[in-house]
Amino acid sequence: MGSTNSTLLKIPNVEELMQETGFSSVHIIRLYDRFKALDKEGRGHLCPHDFGAIKELAMNPIGDRIIGAFFSPGQETVDFNTFVKILAHFRPVDKDRPRDPNSPEPINSRSNKLKFAFQLYDQDKDGKISRDELLKVLRDMLGMQVTEEQLESIADRTIQEADLDRDDAISFEEFRKVSAKILHLKKAPVVMSAEYDC
Amino acid sequence: MVFNFDVRAHLSFFIFCVMFVYGFRANANVAYKTTTSPSKLPPWKTMGETDADPGKTQMVFTLNYPRIQIPFEITLWVLLASFAKIGFHVYHKITVWVPESCLLISIGFIVGGIMHLVHEQPPAVLTSNAFFLYMLPPIVLDSGYFMPTRPFFENFGTVLWYAVVGTLWNSIGIGISLFAICQIEAFGVQDINLQENLLFASIISAVEPVAVLAVFEDISIHEQLYIVVFGECLFNDAVTVVLYNLFSHIAVMPVVEAGEVFLDIGSFFVVGLGGVLLGLLFGFVAAFSTRFTGKVREIEPVIIFLYSYMAYLIAELFAISSIMAIVTCALTMKYYVEENVSQHSCTTIRHVIKMVGSVSETLIFFFLGVVTITTEHQWNWGYILFTLLFALLWRGLGILVLTQIINPFRTIPFNFKDQFALSYGGLRGAVSFALAFTLPESIGHKKLFITGTIVVIIFTVFIQGITIRPLLKLMNVRKTNRNLETINVEIHKRLMEHTITGIEDLCGQWSHYYWKDKFMKFNNRIIRKILIRDTRPESSIVALYKKLELQNAMEILDTMSGDISAAPTDLISLHEERKNASKSRKKFLPSDVTNMHDLLSKNMYKIRQRTVSYTNKHSLPTDITAREILMRRHTSLRRSLRAGSFHGTNAAKMSQKFLSLPMGQSLNSGFPPGRFGHTGDGDTETEIDYPSNRPMFRHPKRSSSKAVMPLRPLDTLKEVASSVNMLDEQNEQQIGYRTSHLRSNISHSGHQTSNLPYGSSRNYSNKDCEGGEQQSWPSPHTWVQKPQNDVQQPLMRRPR
Numbered sequence: 001m002g003s004t005n006s007t008l009l010k011i012p013n014v015e016e017l018m019q020e021t022g023f024s025s026v027h028i029i030r031l032y033d034r035f036k037a038l039d040k041e042g043r044g045h046l047c048p049h050d051f052g053a054i055k056e057l058a059m060n061p062i063g064d065r066i067i068g069a070f071f072s073p074g075q076e077t078v079d080f081n082t083f084v085k086i087l088a089h090f091r092p093v094d095k096d097r098p099r100d101p102n103s104p105e106p107i108n109s110r111s112n113k114l115k116f117a118f119q120l121y122d123q124d125k126d127g128k129i130s131r132d133e134l135l136k137v138l139r140d141m142l143g144m145q146v147t148e149e150q151l152e153s154i155a156d157r158t159i160q161e162a163d164l165d166r167d168d169a170i171s172f173e174e175f176r177k178v179s180a181k182i183l184h185l186k187k188a189p190v191v192m193s194a195e196y197d198c
Numbered sequence: 199m200v201f202n203f204d205v206r207a208h209l210s211f212f213i214f215c216v217m218f219v220y221g222f223r224a225n226a227n228v229a230y231k232t233t234t235s236p237s238k239l240p241p242w243k244t245m246g247e248t249d250a251d252p253g254k255t256q257m258v259f260t261l262n263y264p265r266i267q268i269p270f271e272i273t274l275w276v277l278l279a280s281f282a283k284i285g286f287h288v289y290h291k292i293t294v295w296v297p298e299s300c301l302l303i304s305i306g307f308i309v310g311g312i313m314h315l316v317h318e319q320p321p322a323v324l325t326s327n328a329f330f331l332y333m334l335p336p337i338v339l340d341s342g343y344f345m346p347t348r349p350f351f352e353n354f355g356t357v358l359w360y361a362v363v364g365t366l367w368n369s370i371g372i373g374i375s376l377f378a379i380c381q382i383e384a385f386g387v388q389d390i391n392l393q394e395n396l397l398f399a400s401i402i403s404a405v406e407p408v409a410v411l412a413v414f415e416d417i418s419i420h421e422q423l424y425i426v427v428f429g430e431c432l433f434n435d436a437v438t439v440v441l442y443n444l445f446s447h448i449a450v451m452p453v454v455e456a457g458e459v460f461l462d463i464g465s466f467f468v469v470g471l472g473g474v475l476l477g478l479l480f481g482f483v484a485a486f487s488t489r490f491t492g493k494v495r496e497i498e499p500v501i502i503f504l505y506s507y508m509a510y511l512i513a514e515l516f517a518i519s520s521i522m523a524i525v526t527c528a529l530t531m532k533y534y535v536e537e538n539v540s541q542h543s544c545t546t547i548r549h550v551i552k553m554v555g556s557v558s559e560t561l562i563f564f565f566l567g568v569v570t571i572t573t574e575h576q577w578n579w580g581y582i583l584f585t586l587l588f589a590l591l592w593r594g595l596g597i598l599v600l601t602q603i604i605n606p607f608r609t610i611p612f613n614f615k616d617q618f619a620l621s622y623g624g625l626r627g628a629v630s631f632a633l634a635f636t637l638p639e640s641i642g643h644k645k646l647f648i649t650g651t652i653v654v655i656i657f658t659v660f661i662q663g664i665t666i667r668p669l670l671k672l673m674n675v676r677k678t679n680r681n682l683e684t685i686n687v688e689i690h691k692r693l694m695e696h697t698i699t700g701i702e703d704l705c706g707q708w709s710h711y712y713w714k715d716k717f718m719k720f721n722n723r724i725i726r727k728i729l730i731r732d733t734r735p736e737s738s739i740v741a742l743y744k745k746l747e748l749q750n751a752m753e754i755l756d757t758m759s760g761d762i763s764a765a766p767t768d769l770i771s772l773h774e775e776r777k778n779a780s781k782s783r784k785k786f787l788p789s790d791v792t793n794m795h796d797l798l799s800k801n802m803y804k805i806r807q808r809t810v811s812y813t814n815k816h817s818l819p820t821d822i823t824a825r826e827i828l829m830r831r832h833t834s835l836r837r838s839l840r841a842g843s844f845h846g847t848n849a850a851k852m853s854q855k856f857l858s859l860p861m862g863q864s865l866n867s868g869f870p871p872g873r874f875g876h877t878g879d880g881d882t883e884t885e886i887d888y889p890s891n892r893p894m895f896r897h898p899k900r901s902s903s904k905a906v907m908p909l910r911p912l913d914t915l916k917e918v919a920s921s922v923n924m925l926d927e928q929n930e931q932q933i934g935y936r937t938s939h940l941r942s943n944i945s946h947s948g949h950q951t952s953n954l955p956y957g958s959s960r961n962y963s964n965k966d967c968e969g970g971e972q973q974s975w976p977s978p979h980t981w982v983q984k985p986q987n988d989v990q991q992p993l994m995r996r997p998r
Contacts, residue, residue, distance in 0.1 A: 034705055056703035061803045061827050062693065066700040090701055117694055141692060143801045144826050154685060154794050161684045178686045 007032060017081060021088035021107055031087065035080050045077040046070075061140045065120045073125065089116045111176075118175050128169035131155055278309070279560040297663045299563050299627065303656065306567015314571055329632040333558050335510045335524060337628070339503075340555025341432055342525035343532055343548075349425040357429030359604050360620075364430065364596050365403050365437040371592040373399035376585060385580035390643055397445040398647050401634055402589055402654050404438035405431050406627025423616050427623060436473065436519045440466050442633055443517075473519030477526025480509035484527070485534035485729040498543035499550060502535060534729045541748060562628040570652050576645035585650045586657055589626075597621040615673050622666055625658040626651075685794055692802050803827065 007029050008014050018028060036042075038050050048067055057063040070078050070086055091108040105112060121129045121137055134155045142151065162170045162178045170178075263270075282305045286292055292301065350357070373396035380390050405427075444462045484505035491498050509527040513520035536544055597620045605611040612620070634651035637644050803826075 031705070051704070054703055057700055058831070059827055060696055060700045060703065062696050063700055064831075066697060066704070087701065087705070090698070117690070117697065120693065120697065137693065138689070141689070141696070141802050142798075143803065146797060146801050150794075150797055153790065154689075154798070157685050157791065157794060158689060161686050175690075178684065179690055 011080065013081065017084055021084055022091055022094070023084065023088065028084065031084055032080065035083055045079045046083065047077055062120065062137070065123070065140075068123070069116065069119055086116075089113055114176055114179055115172070117179075118172050121170075121175075128167075128171050129175065130169045131159060134158060134170075275561065275564070276557055279305075279557070279564045282564070283560055295664065295667070297659070300660050300663055302560055302563035303567040303570075303659065306564045306569075307571055308567075309564075310568035310571030313568065329562075329636070330514070330520075331511075333562055334521075334629075334632070335507060336551070336554040336558040337562075338432070338510075338521050338524050339506050339528055340551050341428070342528035343551050345428065345432075345525075345529065346425065347529065347533075349422070350429055353422060353425050353429065356426055356604055356608060357433060360426060360430045360597075360600060361433030362437050364600055365400075365434045365441070367596045367600070368403035368589075368592050369396065369400040369438075369441055371399075371596070372403060372585070372588045373397075375588045375592070376581070379581065379584050382580075385578060393445060394641055394643070394647075397442065397637070397641070398585075398650065400438055400441040400445055401630050401637075401647070402585065402626060402651055403593075404434055404626060404629045404633070405593075405624045406629065422610055423612070423619060427620065432521070432525060436470065436521045438629060438633070439521065440469050440519065446638060469518045470522060472516065473513055473522030474526045476513050476516075476518065477509055477523040477528075478530055480505050480512075480523070480527045481530025482729065484531045485538070488535050488538040489729060491539070495540050495543055498539045499547045502531065502547050503550070505531070534726075537730050559628070562631070566628075566631055566652075566655065570656070573648065574645060575649040575652075576643070577649060578646055581646065582650045582653050586654055589654050589658075593624045594621040597624075618673070619666075619670055622662060622669065625662055626655045627659065630655055685791065685798070688795065688798050688802075692798075696803075 008025060011017070011028065011032055014025075014028065017023075018025065023031070035046070038054075039046055040050065040053075048071065051057060051067040051070070057066065060066065070083070085107060088107040089112060093108060093110055093113075094106065118129070119125070121133055123133060123136075135151060138151050138155060159168060159170060162174045164174055164177075165171070279302065282302060283298070286298060286301050373392070376399060377390075377392050377395040379385065380388055380395065444466070484501060487501055487505070488498060491501065506524050506527050510520045510524040513523035535547075539547070597617050601612050601617050601620075630651050634648045637647060641647070
């Protein structure tokens with residue numbers, strides 16, 4: 001896999017990146033290899049169609065949304081730094097993080113993870129999950145046998161449960177409250193460990 | 199009740215058949231002079247058949263049973279077994295609780311009982327030859343061909359570990375403990391020496407996948423577990439056979455020499471590797487042959503089967519592991535062959551392999567039942583009970599210890615529940631059975647061993663097979679009372695799980711990505727050029743869509759119903775949409791909420807990893823959820839393509855990013871025109887030069903994300919004009935790709951659509967749309983300029 005140091009040198013601003021995201025050098029190298037493998041044309045950045053080539057992602061009901069999350073509005077490409085920063089959301093939560101009010105929250109804090117999830121719902125980025133957006137998500141995640149009426153009642157019920165200020169939409173705060181019950185929030189995906197599968 | 203009648207009818211029907219046949223045969227020695235020499239008579243020849251009756255007068259009506267005896271008996275047995283299988287599935291509740299193997303064995307008992315009554319001998323099909331040459335290869339080919347390769351290779355080390363070391367552990371452990379038991383005078387089996395014990399132990403440590411995998415599938419077990427059991431069973435066949443040969447070799451020798459033992463251990467590696475190499479060789483040769491079968495499609499399946507079988511036989515010739523050979527052959531072959539052969543051949547191959555494998559398996563269990571009743575048994579309480587005990591004990595211990603050792607090396611370690619499933623799921627079956635029968639006669643206690651094997655098999659298959667499912671369910675059910683969870687939590691949880699899975703896929707599951715990458719490069723550069731007929735590097739997404747479309751098309755042709763309903767609901771939902779917009783807050787009863795929970799749990803797409811989307815042992819692979827998702831995406835893609843020229847700037851720009859095909863392309867243009875004929879799909883691929891687009895196909899673009907684009911009210915004429923400009927600009931971005939399709943798209947002017955591409959059964963359109971989009975789907979002829987050649991179009995817009 002190439003010697004550690006030489007690969008690390010190829011990546012610009014590696015130290016900063018590691019600091020900001022909390023990934024170790026092994027992880028960074030692994031992600032870099034993956035980035036390069038995805039970037040088949042060797043341009044140094046990824047386009048949506050590079051993500052699209054991943055077959056399993058196409059089979060994921062919310063695959064499109066996940067890909068969309070990598071691209072900020074207006075951007076067409078993802079460079080390595082952005083790639084890593086977004087993936088940093090999925091690192092396990094640092095339990096012993098000292099509460100330093102001055103430094104910004106680490107990317108993998110619980111709150112940022114929730115924001116990421118919220119963003120998957122809220123595609124028009126208005127800070128609220130409207131009923132329509134909820135319906136779209138439901139359609140994506142449910143099989144074809146579910147009728148429109150059933151979907152709508154589920155959506156209505158969802159909003160009813162979460163919506164405290166009666167504006168018929170779920171804001172981030174409401175989302176956060178409701179998600180408090182989800183205990184296994186953002187378990188780190190297993191590929192983040194540097195060990196190899198046997 | 200109708201069901202009961204059917205079951206009784208079936209049962210009585212074939213009991214009747216059996217009695218008829220055996221009664222018939224007992225009387226069938228009429229008026230016939232055997233023409234075949236005795237040596238050619240079938241091994242299962244029974245009494246009375248060779249009565250020649252010279253000098254008989256000419257009969258008007260003759261019965262010539264001996265002539266057709268062999269094929270007739272084979273056919274009858276197979277039919278009986280198949281009826282049994284049909285019978286079980288009629289009464290569905292049984293198969294839920296009792297694995298099929300149990301049922302088959304029971305039927306075998308019944309038939310054996312009948313045969314015993316009429317004092318018939320069972321067909322001596324279980325000669326060594328018949329089993330190993332005819333019955334085992336189809337089963338192994340079935341397993342090998344349908345093996346899910348990616349998880350298999352990812353877990354290769356684990357699989358090998360459990361298979362090889364586990365089996366060794368089991369055999370040696372059981373052998374030694376049994377030897378210790380033999381020393382106890384009370385059991386009276388002191389004359390069984392160590393070698394014989396080891397031999398017996400190696401027979402009963404072979405684990406059999408059939409029942410286990412069926413149960414695992416039903417309870418949606420963890421993919422990792424599934425593949426470990428699957429692989430273990432495959433490999434430990436090989437290991438067992440090698441051990442068996444090793445020990446039987448030793449067992450007949452009065453004195454064991456150390457040198458010999460080492461030689462034998464060395465031969466183990468030779469055997470294993472030799473099998474693999476031979477399999478690879480045959481696999482490549484087979485793939486190469488299919489390159490040239492373009493003109494003779496009919497013989498393609500034959501090539502596949504015969505090459506695999508040939509690999510098996512040649513391996514048997516050299517006494518190397520034939521099972522490894524055939525499995526490796528199937529694995530290697532599959533990838534290349536499926537690209538070379540026609541779709542029909544592909545289907546035929548799969549079907550036939552499944553069919554023959556299934557028949558073979560059925561027969562084996564069936565015979566197990568029959569033979570149990572009809573053989574002479576030698577019973578020894580102590581020995582046999584202890585055998586059973588040790589078999590269970592050592593397996594449990596073995597799994598425990600082995601897992602502890604290998605867990606640190608795995609990224610997904612096995613927890614105790616998994617280990618329990620693994621050890622309890624160690625059912626014995628066909629291979630043990632066959633090996634027991636082929637024990638050399640020189641072993642004094644052969645009958646005892648046979649009885650012991652049968653007892654172990656029956657115990658594990660019946661007791662463990664039936665109880666494993668409730669036990670696993672019990673262990674899995676540690677969920678909180680679902681009704682306390684809110685709907686919100688369920689939805690969000692699932693979304694997050696999908697996200698995690700998605701990100702995992704993004705990061706690449708292959709730890710040894712380096713090697714896979716290297717192999718794929720080598721593959722693409724060299725191997726594919728040699729073995730595949732037209733080596734277009736097809737991206738996997740295009741291949742996937744291609745398969746989907748075909749399947750979809752074929753299914754539509756099969757079942758025309760059900761899709762008619764797609765159209766009306768579109769309209770209905772549209773109207774309802776408008777009504778609901780102004781609905782007041784609904785009140786939800788608790789029963790409503792429960793219903794919702796049920797709905798969600800039944801219908802939400804399962805996470806990729808947790809779903810065993812691989813083959814059920816007894817049916818062909820289907821992947822309904824994946825298809826739905828992809829079809830949805832695909833239809834939305836097509837809609838956006840069609841609507842592509844009418845979009846507002848921003849929205850279209852976003853949509854272009856996510857198209858899984860270059861704009862204006864359809865799936866069909868990815869194929870050489872000869873394959874699918876002229877496809878009249880939507881936008882004009884006719885104007886696209888096929889070869890020049892080769893680089894594009896490497897990078898399929900994603901279909902437009904419905905959620906990404908906000909709904910925009912559209913104004914036709916303005917949009918068309920601006921969209922033309924925008925599209926031009928878009929095209930410049932795409933590398934070297936100029937289409938003239940814009941011209942034809944502009945001709946679809948005046949047609950206003952919403953920007954929202956969507957799966958058509960639940961359609962949600964822009965309110966300004968005036969239902970135009972809706973109506974365009976059910977009736978393609980409203981698309982003015984693009985009518986008739988849409989052969990495929992009506993098929994495409996119906997997702998299943």
